[in-house]
Amino acid sequence: MEMSPLTAATTVKMQFTVASLGLALAAGIFLLVWPVYSGFDGVNATRATLLQVNGPWALLPVFFPVFVALLPVVFKRQFVRIIAAVVLVAFSFIAGFSIGLFYIPAAVVMVLAACVPDAASLRGCLW
Numbered sequence: 234m235e236m237s238p239l240t241a242a243t244t245v246k247m248q249f250t251v252a253s254l255g256l257a258l259a260a261g262i263f264l265l266v267w268p269v270y271s272g273f274d275g276v277n278a279t280r281a282t283l284l285q286v287n288g289p290w291a292l293l294p295v296f297f298p299v300f301v302a303l304l305p306v307v308f309k310r311q312f313v314r315i316i317a318a319v320v321l322v323a324f325s326f327i328a329g330f331s332i333g334l335f336y337i338p339a340a341v342v343m344v345l346a347a348c349v350p351d352a353a354s355l356r357g358c359l360w
Contacts, residue, residue, distance in 0.1 A: 246311075246314065246346050247309070249345050250305045250346045251306060253302050253339045253346060254299070254303055254306055254339075256339035257299045257336060260298070261299050264335060265283055267282065269282065270286050298325075298336045301317050301321055301324070302317060302321065317343055318346070321336060321340035322344065324340070325340045
């Protein structure tokens with residue numbers, strides 16, 4: 234049983250989109266639980282998580298990319314994938330020196346999800 238190029242493209246797009254969501258969620262959870270701050274109190278070395286230092290408001294910038302990556306999973310439209318890819322790349326660039334670098338893999342995979350239809354339909358025509 235062979236899939237049509239349209240079905241193959243839709244499946245690959247959704248796999249990339251879900252993978253991007255998983256990568257963004259993993260980055261968000263990592264940023265919240267891993268001690269990213271370190272210091273010295275005169276006697277001992279201290280470590281603290283993003284939540285311990287910044288409080289609950291830190292959830293907003295940490296989970297913003299997760300929310301953006303969730304939108305194409307819920308609304309399965311190509312223009313939503315493209316907008317999500319642009320927003321994730323922009324967020325990764327703007328916040329690049331703080332938390333943005335952690336979201337680059339999710340942004341790259343979302344860009345791939347936004348670009349799949351042309352490549353998948355071309356592959357279907359050639360083989």
